[in-house]
Amino acid sequence: MTALAPAAARRERILQAAVRQGLLHPGRSRLAGFVDLDGVAATVASLHRAFPSSAPVLHAFAAKANSLVPVLAELRRLGMGCEVATAGELARALAAGFAPERIVFDSPAKTEAELRYALDLGVTVNVDNYQELARIDRALAGRVPASKIGVRVNPQLGGGSIAAMSTATTTSKFGVPLADPGSRQRLLRAYHDHPWLTWVHTHAGSQGCPLDLMAGGVARAVAFAEEVNASLGRRQVVGIDIGGGLPVNFADDETTPTFDTYVGQLRAQAPALFSGRYGIVTEFGRSVLAKNGFTAAYVEYTKSMGGRRIAVTHAGVQVATRTVFNPDAWPLRIEAHDGSGRAKRGGPVRQDVAGPACFAGDLLARDRPLPPLEPGDLVSVPDTGAYYFSTPFHYNSLPEPAVHGFRTGGDDDDVRFELLRPAQDPWEVPEPGAGDVPLRRWPHETVPVVG
Structure with a gap:
């Protein structure tokens, strides 16, 4: 088994710590930015x-x-x-x-x-x-x-x-x-x-x-x-x-x-x-800042369309605006991890890595060879410490993700996080003219049923 390069191994270590500490969770925190x-x-x-x-x-x-x-x-x-x-x-x-x-x-x-x-x-x-x-x-x-x-x-x-x-x-x-x-x-x-x-x-x-x-x-x-x-x-x-x-x-x-x-x-x-x-x-x-930050998001669904595998994630145009709208000028790397944050090792399969926004071009990567992604996996996006998650685009009223700073010690378990920006609650909607008074608020764990 080929060992990860030092920077990739460090990201894997941080992801695993973030999952253990609940900063990434498929039911509560599906997307986050991290600053080294x-x-x-x-x-x-x-x-x-x-x-x-x-x-x-x-x-x-x-x-x-x-x-x-x-x-x-x-x-x-x-x-x-x-x-x-x-x-x-x-x-x-x-x-x-x-x-x-x-x-x-x-x-x-x-x-x-x-x-x-x-x-x-x-x-x-x-x-x-x-x-x-x-x-x-x-x-x-x-x-x-x-x-x-x-x-x-x-x-x-x-x-x-x-x-x-x-x-x-x-x-x-x-x-x-x-x-x-x-x-x-x-x-x-x-x-x-x-x-x-x-x-x-x-x-x-x-x-x-x-x-x-x-x-x-x-x-x-x-x-x-x-x-x-x-x-x-x-x-x-x-x-x-x-x-x-x-x-x-x-x-x-x-x-x-x-x-x-x-x-x-x-x-x-x-x-x-x-x-x-x-x-x-x-x-x-x-x-x-760019190389001192990365974005992490869960895969929500996977599908195949016209022979192309597609992984739909929670990271898209709202945190990678330049890449989505001008992918040739602003290409990003994608790394595949399982739900615990461990790097996936399977043979590469060409697939699109898509975001959650409601337009066809909301793609982080096109036809990219990666280990097969499945629902519940994590993708990490290196080199996004500048301009990406720190400058969100509110298309589709997608909420701003939490951003965490981190420092590490010699022990693999010694990863110390500090909150740099809290996640925005998408269910807090202000009354017109009422400032920050919420119209209705759903708890993070609750998914409202429509119809």
């Missing part, structure tokens, strides 16, 4: 090690990747800051205990009220466009800001293999273009006219973008910062926000590319970034 808090700590440590100590660096976790407040609080304790893209994410970052000066606010649609609130707090703001710049100018009314303020520049280098994840294309909706006719000169004037513009921000894209493209975008941002300081004859730009976007390997358990590899690319293409003349902010999200 030991793995998160190791990943954050590797990020800190990858960047040199020659310049101050703030690693601001991109809250969009996993905005659960306990997860954000854990990252704060590990020494990270927080990058937010909405007022909701800002509220969560503050609730997680981040100091305002360690929060970075990026959004292409900041309202005047949001800007004033961020500036009053001293949150760092990256300006997306000239109209936003004018709003900030009015809000400051001649005051010296407590916030660090920069402008997001679009280096217009092109895109990667996933168009939706590429933000440095010629016509991207983000930032101020550097290559459009006259745009660079206008932006230089803006820095001249606003001495409180002391940072430059860029972000070329994420999944599907090659490292040389990402590093090339940073190089153009650094070159622009150097140009600003040279043209003004003073060191006005003191920091570069290089964004995040390190791609994740979804094909297996290897972590590649690494933060070290990316820093090597940055050193080659943007050596001035590490000259000590600039502070640095990073905004990594998916690369910090």
Whole structure:
């Protein structure tokens, strides 16, 4: 019998512990997300090690990747800051205990009220466009800001293999273009006219973008910062926000590319970034959390259709939205387990792994070779610690699943779970206009009989 690889064996161990402790149960908890808090700590440590100590660096976790407040609080304790893209994410970052000066606010649609609130707090703001710049100018009314303020520049280098994840294309909706006719000169004037513009921000894209493209975008941002300081004859730009976007390997358990590899690319293409003349902010999200989380769900039914086996599970579009709607760009691995959490060893059979939503495309995997799945089995879905169960899609009013963090000791039985988000009760329906007062509530163990 072939032994499981270490990462797969660890997931098996966690699943078995979750079943023993009742966190997964075919009658009560059919779907759950799990976050490896030991793995998160190791990943954050590797990020800190990858960047040199020659310049101050703030690693601001991109809250969009996993905005659960306990997860954000854990990252704060590990020494990270927080990058937010909405007022909701800002509220969560503050609730997680981040100091305002360690929060970075990026959004292409900041309202005047949001800007004033961020500036009053001293949150760092990256300006997306000239109209936003004018709003900030009015809000400051001649005051010296407590916030660090920069402008997001679009280096217009092109895109990667996933168009939706590429933000440095010629016509991207983000930032101020550097290559459009006259745009660079206008932006230089803006820095001249606003001495409180002391940072430059860029972000070329994420999944599907090659490292040389990402590093090339940073190089153009650094070159622009150097140009600003040279043209003004003073060191006005003191920091570069290089964004995040390190791609994740979804094909297996290897972590590649690494933060070290990316820093090597940055050193080659943007050596001035590490000259000590600039502070640095990073905004990594998916690369910090994706491989430190997995989803687990029970198989409810199996059937055969047109010669194809189909396993219907409780994990689908509500926790794997990108994969369901764009499976070629966001493929996920599936692992088969029996009801106790033990990995299944049978010979592979090609089968679809479907979700519970009421449309034909709700599939986690198509024609995937797996040990034969049966009702009561479990499937685990690795690499879903970012964007998947933490960002649920409420199609069919499917409830949000519980999310559990875990830490382990040396003993196989030493798995300690902590609740990061409780499961939503699908039977709690609010009265119209009554806030959170339930219309009717069914206990989890009760299945209502209709008709």
